[in-house]
Every structure is written in structure tokens, then in C-alpha cells.
Amino acid sequence: MELVYLWVEEYKNIKRQGFNFSPKFRCEFKPEYEKDENGDEFLKDDCELIIEENKDYLSIFPENINITAIVGENGSGKSTILDIVTNMNRNLSKLIIYYNGKELIVKNSYLDNFSINYLRIGVTQLKELNENNLSLRDSLFKNYQKYFFVNKEKKLDSYWYDFINISYLESDKNTQIIINLLKNRKIRLPFNTPKYFTISLKDTDYFDKIIESKIERDESFNISFIENNFFNLDYEIKENKLKRVKFYLIIANIFTYNEDLNNSFASIFFSNNSPQSIDDIIDMFLLYLSPSDKEDINFIVNSLENSFESNKYFNEFTIKIEKLDKNFINRYRRLISSKDNYFSKENNIFDFRFDTNLSDGEFEFLLIFSRIYEKIENKDSIILIDEGEKSLHPNWQKKYIYFLVQFFEKNYQNKIQLLLTTHSSFILSDIPKESIIFLEKDEKTGNCINATEKMEDFNTFGANIHTLLSHGFFMKNGLMGEFAKSKIERIKRFYEIVKKSENEIQNNTSAKKAWIDYFLRRKDKYYYIQSIIGEPFLQKVIKNYLDELEKVFDKENYKQKKLKKLVEEFGEDTVRKFLDND
Template sequence: MIRLAAIYISKGELPHIFGKNHEGQTINLGGKFQYVFEETEHKVFVKSRQINAQFIDGFWQNNICLLSAIVGENGVGKSTILDLFRTSLSACTFVYEDLETNNFSIFFNADLSDVLYYSPHFNIHQVGNENENFRDLSKYSLMIDDTELESFDLSTLLQLHDSENLKRWIKFIESNNAIDLLKDISLPIFDKIHIKINFFRIDEHQISYRFRPFFNRFIEMIDAENTRRQQQELNRLKLTKIEDIRNSRATHKIRLELEVLKRIIVKVQNILESTGNKYLEEGFLNDNYTIESPEFLAHKNTRDAFYWFLDNAYVQLTKRSKKVFLPVDEIKNLIETIILHLPESKEIENWTEFSVGFSEALSILKSYEEFILAFKNDFAFDRKVLLKFKPYVNLSSGEKGLYDLFSVFNDFKFRIENDIHTDYTIFNKRQNVSSNFLILLDEGDLGFHPEWKKKYINVIQQVFTQIFPDKNIQIIITTHDPLTLSDFPRNNITFLKKEGDRAYLHDNLTIKSFGANVSDLFKDSFFIKDGLIGDFAKKKIEEVIVKMNSYLLLKQANKVLEISDVEIDSMKRLIDIIDEPIIQQKLIEMYNTLFDRNYSIDDEISRVEARLKELRNLKNIRND
């Protein structure tokens, strides 16, 4: 097991961050040792290392070996520095520590670990920079993966992406101990799911010649069966008036059931089409059955006819080769599972959509995943979205962000376990997965409620150790939040400060972090200038200070003060609303000196309360 302890950026390699012809920059991440590099004309080497006095063995939870942060002013280059850990520029030198021996080794890339990158931003410029050990789980890459084969408008693509996100959320909620974790951070747990079934237009004609007539006939059969069964149900209920029929929704479940069947049949056809034309002549049915065969015509029910086809259809490349059958069980199971969980007609408003409970949604999701995965070995791994999932609860952006963060890593685990991680997004990844994970979270706490930010570091440790219990995990984050930063020892933080148009690594010896006061963290760690109040409040307070100072100078010069009652009242009202006690008290003193009054907030409250009492007494007298 290893730990990435330091990275050295060679001279002049990041001029847009550190300035033209900058010196080499060393970033120590808080490992057991602090490293000092030296760079000659032809070589970079570790000049010395010393014990990190703040390092504590087993400090982080379970199998997390190190947690580090990169912080600083806006626009200082935090995300660019984080990118160095995933793009493995030739200009960088990486130092790894062996967790057992404490020996270190130098490498010129980060290939020793699988690098998992997450960002809630749409970082379009980052796509295409991956190497084989890098997995981009960020918002933009996931959206590409969810929608890249669809040619819809942006709104529809976003809906598809949100639906795929929900599927990931459901899988995460199902995982071990997730419910307890979600309750601990007060994250809403939804228990009702809305499902929409998509329809695919078949634009290609690459399915086997012998299969095509069957798929065409299935659609014809569904339309005929729909008409027949609906009329039978209306007759049974003795409904003849159009208004009564509409109000009853009596046939909605029949139509929805047949739409489910129809769209799954078309999905299977689309998978066969997507497989390409290599099976044009190689598709067969037992005993050379056709759509005119009595055995097929005996099935008046479309579902039975389709199941009969599945049982008899196969692909065979040559007469001697092995027969390849369609995933019959998985196709049937998906159909039966969805139909089993369809609500009653009175609960159905649209025959392409329906709502189910959480456990039913999970059952449908599992059968759908089994259906998709069953095709991947012999046919196409088709990613067109058949089922769209939506929660029956309105989540805030922060709540969605938390679910996204947790679920994308849980989904990556699912992909590893099912051997489809090499087809994650449009990039090919190496087959083998390392036992070491370097997780990069670029402002992963963006949009979180302050209460969640307090729990952020503690929670992500629980989540990642739960999802990847057999991995050696190292995490590097960027953040703008002092509540998050208060969980890091000082030597685990890289402080970037800006001076003019360049950045530099700030000496962290005097900066407070672990368990520090939030105001100190804002001031020291994020280099906030001109105090810690908002600019608007600061401007208003400065305006009243300047105004009262100018009047005080006139008063000291024995000049007449031309101040209206409205302006005096405005000054007093502004002083009243200031919640910082020291600033407020100083302004009260200035106010009293200027107007020769003994004004204080307590006096004002007493006067208001006395007047209120007087008015109540007057009201009582009038009522009597």
C-alpha cells in the first residue's frame, strides 16, 4: 500500500499560475514526512526529508491513508493544481511513501493509483485529458455517458441525465448502512418514484432478415390486442358514454401494460440493430419457423407470442459454431417485473408513465440492469434510456449535490464489479483496477447547507470506506468553506495566495486550521481582505461613519449643523440593525457625542416598551 506524499512542479512549467520563469514548487500533502526537492539542469531529486510533526498514524477513518486540501483566493489556480494529480504532466515529480516500510520512491506520473475525479461543475475543457488510470466522474462526463447516443434537445437530454442520476441514487440508498448515514446528515429520503417508459424509433435495418417480420408483427398484434382488450373491459363495466369512459380511467392499465410490452420489444429490436449487420444471415428460429407457422399463429396474446419467439430464436455464425441465444430470462423478467408493479387504472393518468414505491422501483431497476447487462457479451451494450426515474420529492440543489457525490462513486463500484468500467464515458480505460484509489474532489461541497459542510469530511470518509472497503484510499479536495477546512491539520493543507497576476505557495506556519475558529479560517486560510463582513454592509457602515465624522468636525469648529430629523433618524435606524456589538457601540458613542444625547439600544427598547404599554392602556380604556 502506498501514499502520495508530495509533488514537485518543475521550474517555469506553470507560468499562468506562478508567473514567468517561476522557481520549482513543492506541495507536501501531509504524509509522514515533509520533502525538499532540488532541481538541476537534467534532474529532479529529493534533497532531504524530515518528520511531519503533525502526522498521526491511523488519524483518518478505516482504510483512508491521507486526506489533504488545496485552498486559497478566488482565481488563484486551485483546480489547475488539482488537475496535476490526474493529468500527470511530464513537468511533475511524484513522491510515494510505502505505508509499511516508510521508504519513498520517485515517479514522473500518478499511475500507481487509480485516480477518480469528481466535480459538480460542467468542466467541459477537462474532457479528453484522461490517461488510462483516470476515471472522470464529474458532472459533464456523466452527462455525456448518460446521453451521448441520444439526439434530443438540451431540455430532454437534461431530463435523461436526471433520470440516470436518480437510478444511481436508488442504488446508493439500497447499499449497506446508507439509510443511517442519510438520516445522520438530515438528507431527505424519498419513498415514491415516478417512472416513464421511452420509445425508440428504429432508423437502421441491421437486424437479422429472419427476425424482422416477427418484430413488425408484434407491433401489429399489440395495436389489435389493445383495441380488443379495452373494448372487453368497457363491455364488462357496461360503460358506453365517452364522458363515463374518460372519468373512469377503466382501460388505462390495459393500455399502459401493452405500452410497456411494446417498448421493451422495440428496445430488444434496437439492441439487435445496434449490434450491427454481422448477424444479417446468421439469425435463425428452431425448425425454420416463420410468422406464418401454426405454432406462432396459435398465440393470440402478444406477450405469449413474443416469449415463444425468444424461446426459439438464436444466432449461429456457422453450422458448427455454438448457438447464441437471446437473454430470454432477463427479457421476460423485466416485462413481468414492470407489469407486476403497475398501479391500478384509477391511479394512472398517462399510459407511458406510472408511480411506484421505493422497493418496487428498486426491483424494476434491478431487473432493468440485469436486462441491459445480459446483452453485453454477445450483442451490443446499448445505452439508450428505456426507463426514466424521477423522485416524488423536491430536492434542493445542495441535496441533489450530496446524492450525486455519493451515488457516482457507488455506481463506479457497480461498474467494476460488472466489468463495464472500461466503457465509462467515451474513453477507454485500462482493464485492471488498482488497490490504491486517489480521489480528487473539486469543490465537492458546493451548494451544501452549512450543517452539511460541518459534516462533509466526516461523511465522505464514511461513504468512501463503505463503498470501497478493500481499497487503500487517499483524498484531495478543493474548497472555499472554512467549516470544511477546520477538519484538516495545517500541514495537510496547501495554501495558495495571489500577488498581482501570479500565485505562490503561502507559508502555513502561522495559519490556523484544525478545530480553529471559523473567522480565523476565513481570514487566514482564504486570505479574505478588508474584514469579514459583506461589502454592502461595510459600505453602509462606512458611509454613516464618514457622515458623522464630518458633522463632528463642524461641531468642533462651532459651526451650525444643518441636519434634518429624517437624516438623524436614518443614522439611528442603521445603528439599530448592526449586529456586531463592538461596531455598534462605537457608533452609538459617536452618535451621542454628535447630538448630545444619551442614546443606547437598551434606552430605545425601554422607550418603545413604555410607549407600547401606554397605547395598550389607551385601547383598554376605549374598549371599556
């Protein structure tokens, strides 16, 4: 199943706009409106829907993959289109066309009296799918799934897709998802991946300070008694890593869940049976834990003891990723997460790392791949990724499309349609213009404008980044920074004013003196700005401007500079002979 076309009546800043998502077809919905007695417009019954099949279309992507990019400035409507595609608003008036390989399926969510005259297109037929016809919808889409991936906070309410928020900050949660991907050695990834996973136990001093700070919050607590009866066991904790893990897991869990923590400490240390060993303390604290928490603690400790290899010299445990239990980190996370599932970084006793030092780019690609692996089943899928390259270094943005194509081609046989919003010219250089939707924002209304037709002569595929960036669509006010632009523009404006008023300046002695003073005060700075311009052609243009200005306001110095340049180029004797003959 493939999304072909979307027409939107009105949603946020998108008003009466259509968008083509598949180069296989060219669709255009031509709405006609009437006004009711109140002057409100409504859609007429018989509107024209034009669908042209592109029989010459050839895809550069693998047979089971189709990619469409949506590009435009912030606020132009890129993310809004993805919102609509996910059906987040069932009452939204829209027209959506899908293609299942044999026939085009039109989903019409307009009023019941709206109708379209469908025509047979070659061997491809059209079938109307009314939004209320659930049985037909379910039969057509039972093997079709949608996923919406974003890397920013977003609240959506949808009924027919899976929404996944990729947060690069939840490192522990992301680590578990990545591990689940890496455990499957059949999955082929486009770069070298880690083979081992290491858990580091934080220093005792770090956690001891947390314990002390927690206890000291209650002024009635006898801290000296605690120090004498509790922290004198510190040596035993340091010497036995597994006991230390178990003890700190218990404490972390109590800190997270038990609001009456000080009473727990008091009941243990002020009881008649005050603990004499770390084992006594562990047994007593276990009384305050739920059965599920006890089970999780025992699971973690037993895993470290039986499955991990302990480092003799450091407080570390290492395991081959494929042998790591897929729920290890999730159970640890649950153990020190609050009732509302908030992960307590303060009570975190572990640091996680892979044997390979992953760059930020590799980690983010692994995160995207692992999220996809976690969610996608063996069904045709439409995957929406909202600015997935946003936090990637340009060197990784260059590989974004290549890596995505490699991942899907090597690991999935079902049909995949990727809808990407992007600001990156690196990504657009990997996508043909036929697969790009160009959006503009109306400067007066702020409404979305589909500018794709205006870009027909703009070939993106294989274009160099400078060409893409310098195109007016992406940089309406030029490519350079505003500060540099302002400095260069000042020289250009001064030159233009002088050339326009040159005759008046030359004929007015007092005005000419003021102009000369103005130029001479700024001449050195102007020439310096010209000398450091990085674009050769622009640098030469500004040099010509300044030479022209110097000829007007500092003629003698201009002559001397020209003479010096001729001497350097041709030699003093040659120049002298030339001048003598002249």
C-alpha cells in the same frame, strides 16, 4: 500508496511552486537555474530536495484514510493542482513524491540530465522513478488507482486515472447508479436510505399530445383519419397498464430513432390491413424496431409484470430495491436515447422515485457514494473531489467530511487518500491545518501562491464558522455584505472627517451651518442604520460615533437625550437633586 509532494515548474497559473499533501513528511524542492545563450532559464543539474519526516505526527482520521483540503479564492489554482496530480499532461515538468508505507518514490519528469542527491531518511528510503521507466512504474502502481470526481462540466485528457463527471441533472442515469449501491445491503451508509423503488407511468393525455404534435408536423397527413382509426383505441390503452407501457415504449423508441416516422404511421394506418386493436398496432410498430430494442421493451414489460407490484388505483409499479435488476434503468434509458446517447426527456414515459423522500443533500451524498462504489476496487486509491460540497446546503456541508470518513471507514479496508478543493468553512473546521493547502492569487500576475506557511498560527480544526470566515485569508474585505458595508462605512467616514476638521468647523460660522444641515438631514437615517446592525460591538461603536457627531452639530438635542436617559435609569427625583446640588 500516498501522494506526499508535488513541485510544478510551470502550468497555467502555477509557476515554480511546491505543495505538501501529507503531514507525515515536510518536503521542499529548492531549484536553481542557469541561462542559456538565448537568455532562457533552465534547471541546474544539482538541485536540493529536502525531506523531513514528522515522527511526532498523529492522525485524527482512521488508519486507512488521509484527507488533504486545498482552499483558495476562485482562480487561485485549486482545480489546476488536481489536474496536474491526475497526470493529464505527460510533458509537464514536475516532481511528484509518493509514499508506499516503506519508501518514498520520486517521479521526475524533467530532462534526463537532471539529478538529485537522495539521502536515507531514518528507515524510509528514496527511490527514483523515471517517467520513461514504464516497467518499474507499472510494478509500483499496479495496485494503485486514481479517481477524479467533479460536479461541473470539465474536459480533460489523461492517461492514468479515471475521470467521473457528477452531473446532478441526469436524474435517470443517477438513479440507476444509486440503485446499484442500495442493492448491496452490505454497504453501510451514514443515514437512512430507501428500501423501495416506484415507477409512475405518465398520463395518457400527456403522451397523446406528443403523438398528435408529431403527426401534425406533416401537413399532408390526414389527421382526421388518424383520430378516427388510432385514438379511438385510447380507452383500451388506459384500461391495460402493461399494454399501455409497451405501446408507449414502442412509440418513444420510434420518435427517438426513426427519422421517417410519418411514413411508419402512414404505412400502418393506410394499409389494407388497418389495425383494429391495440395488439394489432403494437405488432405492426414492432416491425420498425431493431432486435435489441424489441428485447429491451420485452424485458421492461416482463419485469413490470413479474417483479413489480402494480398499484390498483394509480399508474404505478413498486419493487423492493434489492430485487430490482441492476440494468433496468440503463436498458430503459438506452431505449429512448438517440444514436449519440442523448436521453430524450420529451419521450420519457416514466417518472422514478424512492419510498423515502430524499432531500437534495441526501440525494447528492448518495450520488457521490454510488459513484465511488461503482468505480473503486480493492486497491489503494487517491480520490480527487473538486468542490464536491458546492451545491449542498450549509447543514449538509457540516456533515460532508464526517459522512465521507464514515463511508470509507465502514466499507473499505484499502488505503484511501482524499484530495478536496473547497470554499466551505464547514469542511475546513473538520480538518487540521497540517492537512490544508492554502492558496492565494497574486493580484498583479494572477499566478498561484502557496500561502500555507503564512497560516501556521491559524488553527482550523474545531474552529467555529464565524472565526474561519472572518479570517483575512477568506474575507479580505470583511465578512459583511457590500451594501451594508457601504452604508456603515459612510457613517464612519463622515465621523472621521468631522473629527479631523472639528476646530476649523467650529471657527467658521458659514461652514459650520452647512455641516449642521448636512448632518441633520441624515441623522435619522444614520441612527436607524445603527439600530439594525446585527453585530453588537460594531453597533455600539457606530452609536458612539453618532453621539459624538450629535454633540458637535446638535448639542441641545444631545443634552436632552442624555437627560432623558438618566431619568429613565435613575428616576426624575434623583436626577433633579443631582442637578440642583451641582
